[in-house]
Amino acid sequence: MHPQGFHSAWIGLQDFVKEGLHRWVSVQKMDRDLIYWMPGEPNNVITSWDIDNAGQDCVAIVPPADIEAEDWLNTWDDIVCVGERNYICETMALSLP
Numbered sequence: 001m002h003p004q005g006f007h008s009a010w011i012g013l014q015d016f017v018k019e020g021l022h023r024w025v026s027v028q029k030m031d032r033d034l035i036y037w038m039p040g041e042p043n044n045v046i047t048s049w050d051i052d053n054a055g056q057d058c059v060a061i062v063p064p065a066d067i068e069a070e071d072w073l074n075t076w077d078d079i080v081c082v083g084e085r086n087y088i089c090e091t092m093a094l095s096l097p
Ligand SMILES: [Ca+2]
Pocket: 015, 016, 019, 020, 044, 055, 056, 057, 058, 078
């Protein structure tokens, strides 16, 4: 079972501008030292219901069911860019008083 009902979250990484070239939606390049693909990903699978053959161009954290807290790295999966999901954004850290 997914922890506390969490299923997945968009992380703002995409390759819909150029297939295979993943960039952050902020247009920043991906830091090659900070990549956490799930094994076998990104695979740009075109599903049978993907009538536009759009493939998978948006990246989400999709932890497998029954995952343990220490396994939350390497959970990036490119998926079809549809559906409401949680999302994660980068922001400045709050300064403490
Ligand atoms: Ca893709």
